Amino acid sequence: MGKALRELYDLVVVGGGPAGAVAALRAARQKAAVLVVEKEKFPRADRHVDWLGPAGTALCKECGIGVKKAGAAAFKGVRLHSWDLKRNTFVDDPELRGWLVERSVFDAALLKQATTAGANALHGVAVRDLNLAEDRVVLHLSNGREVAGRVMLIADGVDSPTGQMANLASAAWMRDVPQCLFVQYETKESATRMDVAVGASRTGQLATIVRSGKIVNLTIIMRSATIPIEQQFSAFCNSALKDGVLPEGIPAEPRRRLSPGGIALDMDTHVGKRCLLIGNAGGFVAAFSNEGIYPAMRSGWIAADAALQALQADVLQDELASFGVAWRRELADYLRMPNTDLSLLVPLIFNNEQMSRRVARAFLLGQPF
Numbered sequence: 001m002g003k004a005l006r007e008l009y010d011l012v013v014v015g016g017g018p019a020g021a022v023a024a025l026r027a028a029r030q031k032a033a034v035l036v037v038e039k040e041k042f043p044r045a046d047r048h049v050d051w052l053g054p055a056g057t058a059l060c061k062e063c064g065i066g067v068k069k070a071g072a073a074a075f076k077g078v079r080l081h082s083w084d085l086k087r088n089t090f091v092d093d094p095e096l097r098g099w100l101v102e103r104s105v106f107d108a109a110l111l112k113q114a115t116t117a118g119a120n121a122l123h124g125v126a127v128r129d130l131n132l133a134e135d136r137v138v139l140h141l142s143n144g145r146e147v148a149g150r151v152m153l154i155a156d157g158v159d160s161p162t163g164q165m166a167n168l169a170s171a172a173w174m175r176d177v178p179q180c181l182f183v184q185y186e187t188k189e190s191a192t193r194m195d196v197a198v199g200a201s202r203t204g205q206l207a208t209i210v211r212s213g214k215i216v217n218l219t220i221i222m223r224s225a226t227i228p229i230e231q232q233f234s235a236f237c238n239s240a241l242k243d244g245v246l247p248e249g250i251p252a253e254p255r256r257r258l259s260p261g262g263i264a265l266d267m268d269t270h271v272g273k274r275c276l277l278i279g280n281a282g283g284f285v286a287a288f289s290n291e292g293i294y295p296a297m298r299s300g301w302i303a304a305d306a307a308l309q310a311l312q313a314d315v316l317q318d319e320l321a322s323f324g325v326a327w328r329r330e331l332a333d334y335l336r337m338p339n340t341d342l343s344l345l346v347p348l349i350f351n352n353e354q355m356s357r358r359v360a361r362a363f364l365l366g367q368p369f
């Protein structure tokens with residue numbers, strides 16, 4: 001923490017991931033008094049590698065972050081596979097570009113950008129409880145202190161304990177939130193590439209393999225689980241190892257998470273008393289690709305604008321509600337599952353260049369099929 005704490009901030013942001021950091025940056029640039037409360041000490045110990053597409057790269061630029069400087073590796077094009085890995089096709093065009101980012105470094109760089117713009121940040125401090133008063137939100141912190149903001153942005157991830165404290169149902173409370181299993185490991189050969197396997201069944205299987213240097217990251221997501229995801233995961237790994245799509249060295253035990261693809265669209269509201277839900281907490285994740293970094297950042301950006309407008313308004317709460325309209329206008333199409341029957345489409349991908357390009361663009365650019 002750089003500066004002494006104020007008694008009252010314009011904005012307190014809970015969570016310093018991509019959603020919280022960008023919200024804080026956007027608000028600080030407009031001279032608001034902003035405090036971020038982040039329970040971890042950055043950079044985090046977990047060195048997870050994720051992909052960032054063109055929209056995220058462009059937004060990073062607007063935030064003043066050079067992703068390359070933040071340790072990212074560039075990838076070009078995507079290799080699409082059938083779920084049984086028997087067919088594949090490489091799709092490339094000048095727009096299908098992105099970066100493989102190490103999240104601990106990337107998230108720390110984003111939050112640093114926010115503090116450089118004037119936001120204050122508490123690291124290694126969690127919100128334990130809060131009080132929604134008439135003129136402010138008072139947060140009780142794990143270090144025994146209290147801080148207050150006129151508006152609170154809740155960016156503490158999919159389970160969002162802070163959302164619960166504020167009487168707001170977060171993404172994790174919705175029905176049918178997709179499950180994801182993932183592993184990250186080191187292998188001997190270096191590579192920079194992205195492979196995506198798309199299932200053609202109604203269970204909505206998707207596997208993303210990201211390779212950056214010697215790091216390999218496999219994530220499998222299912223929208224509904226008639227066959228348990230663990231079973232699907234091990235069957236997929238076995239064939240991927242056999243076919244060489246995954247290099248040797250995969251650990252036996254994957255980790256499990258919720259991945260709230262498209263869930264923002266199903267939520268009644270992201271607006272509570274003096275607070276807004278953003279990022280994963282608000283289900284801002286693209287439904288087809290499960291890309292979450294860019295939607296989290298963009299939701300933070302839009303929420304910061306809505307909150308600052310609300311602070312100028314006669315009736316703060318009415319203006320805060322404008323967040324619902326604003327994010328739907330800018331993000332809803334990006335988050336929505338393309339309105340296409342994958343069981344009809346997927347078999348065509350491998351014989352039809354136009355079709356494979358449409359699927360790759362839907363994945364990486366959030367475009368409709």
Ligand SMILES: Cc1cc2nc3c(=O)[nH]c(=O)nc-3n(C[C@H](O)[C@H](O)[C@H](O)COP(=O)(O)OP(=O)(O)OC[C@H]3O[C@@H](n4cnc5c(N)ncnc54)[C@H](O)[C@@H]3O)c2cc1C
Nearest residue numbers: 015017018019039050051126127156157279280292293296
């Ligand atoms: C396995 C997996 C792979 C993924 N791969 C990709 C990918 O390749 N590309 C992509 O774009 N997206 C990917 N995603 C999605 C992406 O990681 C998320 O959508 C994104 O991190 C959401 O950002 P956020 O800021 O909303 O939340 P988070 O990144 O979860 O940040 C929340 C922050 O809040 C803090 N916090 C939590 N509780 C408290 C508290 N009580 N007080 C204070 N702070 C608190 C946490 O420490 C954390 O720093 C992946 C997700 C998973 C699960």
